[in-house]
Amino acid sequence: MPENSKLRSLLTDAAERGVRYRESVADRHVAPSAEAVTDARKFVEPMPAEGSDDKAVLSMLDEVGSPATVMMTGPRYFGFVIGGSLPVTVATNWLTTAWDQNVGMHEVTPATSTLERVAMDWMIDLFGLPTACAASFVTGATVANFTALAAARNRVYTNIGWDVEANGLIGAPAVTVIVSAETHPTVIKSLGLLGLGRNRVVRAAVDSQGRIDIKRFPDIDGPTIVCTQAGNLNTGAFDPVGEICEIAKPAGAWVHVDGAFGLWAAASKDREHLCSGFAAADSWATDAHKWLNVPYDSGIAFVRDTAALKSAMSITADYLMTETEFRNPSDFTPELSRRARGVDVWAALKSLGRDGVAEMIDRCCSHARRFAGAFREAGFEVLNDVVLNQVLVSFGDDIRNREIIDEIQEEGTCWCGVTVWQGKTAMRISVCNWSTTEKDVDLSLQAMLEIASRIS
Ligand SMILES: Cc1ncc(COP(=O)(O)O)c(C=O)c1O
Known part of the structure; x- marks a missing residue:
């Protein structure tokens, strides 16, 4: 041939x-x-x-x-926080794979770099972030947290006269890092990777939903980074970021928001109140492969202080075209070479539009409420206030919960994971998929409730 x-x-x-x-x-x-x-x-x-x-x-x-x-991309996968992939994003992903562009430098990949720039501007607008923010297209929220916190480290040390990029942390003055007691482990890992230490954090106390309790927020004294959360992975709850900024910003602290899935609430008129005051923060991390439903892998970091991000991430070399009047993608990411992941983000936003994103977010939240209502009606305990797309259900004691969840996973109509929330074992439902319908929720409920009634 x-x-x-x-x-x-x-x-x-x-x-x-x-x-x-x-x-x-x-x-x-x-399964x-x-x-x-x-x-x-x-x-x-x-x-x-x-x-x-x-x-x-x-x-x-x-x-x-x-x-x-595993049918992770299907309509009845409710494990972890896993989005599906909108058909248009699978199509654009296939085409960009055929293009096989290395999106390190604008000069050599003008199409993909321009599309990333557009996707960045649209997301900044959608989330209501400061217009001058820079964005990094990375693998996921883990690396988005890492990238944003690298910029935070750079700025906080520059402010106290220490050049952390040149001199590293050996012999450096101490910086305080405040995290929520409910912070995601990837924030802790990022701090470890940045040499700020996994264990030397100050943990802010939280309330029954896992939100930082502002009344018990630690005093800020000296150079400080505060890590907050939009969307607790169990309850979906949001830290009071606006109130934290009011305390932390006048004290000179850098405030970071891990909004891996929760930041998308800002796109919905009915849920934007959860993100109230978020624009006052300094950096934000999110995933597009969760609630925007683009293929893996796709995370984004947004940083207000472009200079701090660039000085943490950019490199120069004689053979690289790093001098450009355009946005050079690799000036903002840990990677030099990488795939054109911003194209899928652009495609999802172009296909859905602002109203389509809001409708998708609202639809998932409404499915979550339908789950919660049906479980309560059947006499089971819902452990969280269902403010977003996460539902925690308890069928009884630890052993019974685990038996039921194992059976649900094996039966195969749907898939949910297990968690322990404030000492209680529970089933965790996360609704993130664009294609989930009410019928999928009802089919899943029927299977789950039948199993729960069988296992006594
Ligand atoms: C709040 C939060 N932060 C960070 C992450 C890590 O995201 P990723 O697995 O995309 O790196 C997750 C994952 O579920 C999350 O829920």
Whole structure:
């Protein structure tokens, strides 16, 4: 076959397999069968000395791999905080993979770098952040937290006359880091990676929903970074960031907001009050692969102090075109080479528009309330105030909860995880997927309640 027809045949085969997979996600068991998981062992072999036919490689991936996947992108996956992927973003992701651009420098990837710039401006507008913010397109909220906190470290040390980029932290003066007692572990990990220490944080006390309790907020004395949260991963609750800024900003502290999924509440008229006063903070981290429903991986850091972010992230070298009048993507990210992840964000926002994003957020929150109402009506305890898309349900004691959740996962109509909230074991439901309908909620409830009544 001539080279181009081989290429066409291979990529068309991949597209058709991808389409078949996506067409089936709503009807398949959410968890893979034990047999499919065992079959995935077929991938485990010594590195072959000779290569294989490309079509055979693709076919093996689909025939062995696809059945062993979890229907994370389907409408009844409620585990962790996992978005699906809007069809348009899968399509643009495929096309940008075909482009295979390295989005390090504007000069060599003008299309992707321009699209990222547009996506950045649209998100800043959508979230109501300061217009002069810079944004970094990174792998996820973990790296977005890391990136924003690197800028925080740079600014706080510069303010006390210590050049942390040049001299590192050995012999540096101490900086206080205040985090919520309910901070996400990726914030703690980011602090460790930045040399600020996982254990030398001051933990601010929280209330019954996991929000920082402003009445018990620690005193700020000296150079300080405060890490707050928009959307607790269990309850969905928001720290009172506006009130924290009123205390922390006059004291010269840097305020960071981890809004991995919660920041998207700012897009909804009915939920923007949860983000009230957030624009006064200094940096914000979020994920597009959660509630915006773009393919993995896609996180974004926003930083008000562009100079601090650039001096923490940018590099120069004679062979790199780092001098440009345009925004040079790698000036803002830990990576130099990376994929064009901003294109999927642009595609989602262009396809949904402002109203579509708001409607998607509201729809997920309404599904969460439907779950909570049905569980309460059936006599089970809902442990959180359902302010967003997260629901915590308890079926009784620890053993009973775990048995029921195991059975729900195995039965396969839907998938939810287990958590422990303030000492109580619970099932955690997170509604993040664009394609979840009321019918999916009801189907899931029917399966869950049937299992709960069977396991006494
Ligand atoms: C509040 C919060 N922060 C950070 C993260 C980490 O995000 P990622 O896994 O995209 O790095 C999560 C993940 O669920 C989260 O809920």
